[in-house]
Amino acid sequence: xxxxxxxxxxxxxxxxxxxxxxxxxxxxxxxxxxxxxxxxxxxxxxxxxxxxxxxxxxxxxxxxxxxxxxxxxxxxxxxxxxxxxxxxxxxxxxxxxxxxxxxxxxxxxxxxxxxxxxxxxxxxxxxxxxxxxxxxxxxxxxxxxxxxxxxxxxxxxxxxxxxxxxxxxxxxxxxxxxxxxxxxxxxxxxxxxxxxxxxxxxxxxxxxxxxxxxxxxxxxxxxxxxxxxxxxxxxxxxxxxxxxxxxxxxxxxxxxxxxxxxxxxxxxxxxxxxxxxxxxxxxxxxxxxxxxxxxxxxxxxxxxxxxxxxxxxxxxxxxxxxxxxxxxxxxxxxxxxxxxxxxxxxxxxxxxxxxxxxxxxxxxxxxxxxxxxxxxxxxxxxxxxxxxxxxx
Amino acid sequence: xxxxxxxxxxxxxxxxxxxxxxxxxxxxxxxxxxxxxxxxxxxxxxxxxxxxxxxxxxxxxxxxxxxxxxxxxxxxxxxxxxxxxxxxxxxxxxxxxxxxxxxxxxxxxxxxxxxxxxxxxxxxxxxxxxxxxxxxxxxxxxxxxxxxxxxxxxxxxxxxxxxxxxxxxxxxxxxxxxxxxxxxxxxxxxxxxxxxxxxxxxxxxxxxxxxxxxxxxxxxxxxxxxxxxxxxxxxxxxxxxxxxxxxxxxxxxxxxxxxxxxxxxxxxxxxxxxxxxxxxxxxxxxxxxxxxxxxxxxxxxxxxxxxxxxxxxxx
Numbered sequence: 001x002x003x004x005x006x007x008x009x010x011x012x013x014x015x016x017x018x019x020x021x022x023x024x025x026x027x028x029x030x031x032x033x034x035x036x037x038x039x040x041x042x043x044x045x046x047x048x049x050x051x052x053x054x055x056x057x058x059x060x061x062x063x064x065x066x067x068x069x070x071x072x073x074x075x076x077x078x079x080x081x082x083x084x085x086x087x088x089x090x091x092x093x094x095x096x097x098x099x100x101x102x103x104x105x106x107x108x109x110x111x112x113x114x115x116x117x118x119x120x121x122x123x124x125x126x127x128x129x130x131x132x133x134x135x136x137x138x139x140x141x142x143x144x145x146x147x148x149x150x151x152x153x154x155x156x157x158x159x160x161x162x163x164x165x166x167x168x169x170x171x172x173x174x175x176x177x178x179x180x181x182x183x184x185x186x187x188x189x190x191x192x193x194x195x196x197x198x199x200x201x202x203x204x205x206x207x208x209x210x211x212x213x214x215x216x217x218x219x220x221x222x223x224x225x226x227x228x229x230x231x232x233x234x235x236x237x238x239x240x241x242x243x244x245x246x247x248x249x250x251x252x253x254x255x256x257x258x259x260x261x262x263x264x265x266x267x268x269x270x271x272x273x274x275x276x277x278x279x280x281x282x283x284x285x286x287x288x289x290x291x292x293x294x295x296x297x298x299x300x301x302x303x304x305x306x307x308x309x310x311x312x313x314x315x316x317x318x319x320x321x322x323x324x325x326x327x328x329x330x331x332x333x334x335x336x337x338x339x340x341x342x343x344x345x346x347x348x349x350x351x352x353x354x355x356x357x358x359x360x361x362x363x364x365x366x367x368x369x370x371x372x373x374x375x376x377x378x379x380x381x382x383x384x385x386x387x388x389x390x391x392x
Numbered sequence: 393x394x395x396x397x398x399x400x401x402x403x404x405x406x407x408x409x410x411x412x413x414x415x416x417x418x419x420x421x422x423x424x425x426x427x428x429x430x431x432x433x434x435x436x437x438x439x440x441x442x443x444x445x446x447x448x449x450x451x452x453x454x455x456x457x458x459x460x461x462x463x464x465x466x467x468x469x470x471x472x473x474x475x476x477x478x479x480x481x482x483x484x485x486x487x488x489x490x491x492x493x494x495x496x497x498x499x500x501x502x503x504x505x506x507x508x509x510x511x512x513x514x515x516x517x518x519x520x521x522x523x524x525x526x527x528x529x530x531x532x533x534x535x536x537x538x539x540x541x542x543x544x545x546x547x548x549x550x551x552x553x554x555x556x557x558x559x560x561x562x563x564x565x566x567x568x569x570x571x572x573x574x575x576x577x578x579x580x581x582x583x584x585x586x587x588x589x590x591x592x593x594x595x596x597x598x599x600x601x602x603x604x605x606x607x608x609x610x611x612x613x614x615x616x617x618x619x620x621x622x623x624x625x626x627x628x629x630x631x632x633x634x635x636x637x638x639x640x641x642x643x644x645x646x647x648x649x650x651x652x653x654x655x656x657x658x659x660x661x662x663x664x665x666x667x668x669x670x671x672x673x674x675x676x677x678x679x680x681x682x683x684x685x686x687x688x689x690x691x692x693x694x695x696x697x698x699x700x701x702x703x704x705x706x707x
Contacts, residue, residue: 007498011484018486227482234446235500236472236547 008245060111101133117155216250274354299385399582534565625666633681
């Protein structure tokens with residue numbers, strides 16, 4: 001079946017290249033629009049302000065040092081303020097209501113457990129609408145982790161050396177083996193700013209991925225109209241070959257499109273989208289989700305003209321709600337919630353995180369998992385629809 | 393036993409769409425070198441039957457055997473023995489005739505080495521060797537139809553299934569197509585043929601099934617089917633006046649077994665001893681219309697069709 005698959009893919013690619021639509025939709029338009037948006041609106045975000053919630057159920061030295069460091073850090077003055085909150089539930093409510101941009105939750109007994117060498121977990125709550133607050137909260141907790149690790153190690157070493165448990169804490173502190181004290185080094189805001197050129201560039205990439213990959217599934221309907229699809233299905237080849245042959249080309253062209261938009265943004269504006277492997281992972285997951293959704297459209301409509309219309313509407317609605325056209329944090333609260341229903345919303349969130357923090361793949365595992373779940377869900381429904389519509 | 397040797401056979405084939413029964417208990421058997429015609433009025437279930445025979449549609453009941461291979465169990469092996477010629481020109485207009493054939497040849501698994509030679513062979517067979525490199529979109533209707541058939545022959549099928557293969561074709565191309573099909577049958581290929589053109593079916597097919605309301609109502613050689621009409625003649629009348637009223641009168645004339653409107657002012661009747669009935673027919677329409685032309689035709693397939701389905705083939 002490999003040769004049949006290659007034959008369908010080669011024909012699809014030749015057709016797309018011959019009529020010029022592939023070059024225009026996959027390369028020229030997204031790169032041009034991303035560049036124009038970048039030139040018109042690019043540059044760093046204006047100075048941002050963020051409020052970070054602090055839930056202190058511990059009452060020990062760690063929450064106290066967080067208060068001290070945030071208040072003392074020159075870089076955070078005027079930008080970041082702390083707000084005390086009674087518990088995690090209240091922190092979540094304030095976060096959802098947009099009253100705070102992130103929250104750090106210290107559980108009861110945290111400082112005591114660290115002092116006893118048992119380690120401890122601090123919870124950070126973040127919001128897509130306030131990447132700056134998330135970055136600062138993340139930086140604070142990173143420092144806490146380093147201190148906790150160092151102190152846990154020192155305590156365990158002392159215990160192993162035979163020091164009685166009730167004397168360990170005093171011994172460790174007296175000998176300066178407690179590891180570094182909590183201190184915010186460098187500029188914790190360094191990663192918090194996302195160049196709007198990056199934002200709009202990734203938005204255009206996310207939007208046009210739908211059009212590029214959708215064109216291949218649309219052509220399945222054109223083939224049904226021509227009768228060539230029935231000729232293929234009546235021939236001695238597996239039923240999935242025509243669909244898969246076109247899907248491969250659609251996916252490949254969409255990947256070329258998003259990567260070209262990414263590369264052009266980096267070359268023209270010199271702005272980084274973040275860790276390349278992580279960006280590529282997010283873009284791949286986005287293209288898979290877009291492919292599954294447009295395949296579902298092709299499975300549900302009757303003609304290629306209908307597919308054009310429906311794919312255009314879905315692409316623009318998903319782009320608008322999902323922050324591909326307007327930054328997510330500029331949208332009203334209910335629309336920010338609606339963004340979570342679109343692949344674009346998760347893609348925009350993940351790419352903003354990568355561009356803002358310089359983090360790796362692990363930082364965007366959640367959004368990538370959601371994008372893959374969308375791809376699986378829509379793809380499964382599409383396969384059922386394609387069978388019913390005699391396309392598969 | 394017939395199913396063991398048949399190039400194409402089906403038994404108890406059925407398909408429903410909700411409450412609508414599209415095909416009900418259809419069975420047929422075509423041996424190698426036999427041309428089998430499937431006739432039926434629009435909506436009778438011809439296309440649904442063909443779609444199930446070529447594996448485009450899954451039957452609700454029954455089985456299809458292609459050269460003894462069960463289509464449902466081994467679809468790829470069975471389909472390798474079928475050449476399907478759809479009703480529409482199922483080709484790419486932006487490609488040349490040769491490129492279209494090469495594409496489908498490659499898709500249907502022809503070996504790389506023999507592909508070009510097989511494409512040339514098929515182009516010869518359909519009489520387009522000298523026009524193979526023109527864009528299909530610029531071909532005449534007849535040339536496109538010939539490539540449409542050629543694409544189904546590339547993988548050397550044992551049975552060729554043609555759904556209205558000559559629609560919109562000029563007489564010269566139609567003759568070339570029918571000549572070519574007769575040669576294929578003479579060489580041992582089995583043929584299943586549907587057409588609105590009764591004379592094509594009479595010429596090409598040695599066995600015919602008539603399908604109506606999803607069921608095969610008659611199946612046999614041309615002679616066997618025509619004998620079903622008995623001694624009835626077909627009477628064609630052209631009328632001037634109130635044709636609808638005259639049609640009602642004609643149906644009521646004793647000896648008329650079937651009647652159908654065939655045009656604005658023409659009717660077709662099936663009548664025992666038609667030639668002797670003419671004066672009664674002319675008298676029956678008096679006061680409503682005048683008979684301006686009359687023709688009495690000996691029993692033929694068309695008459696059988698009218699007798700069995702109560703309609704003309706091109707209704």
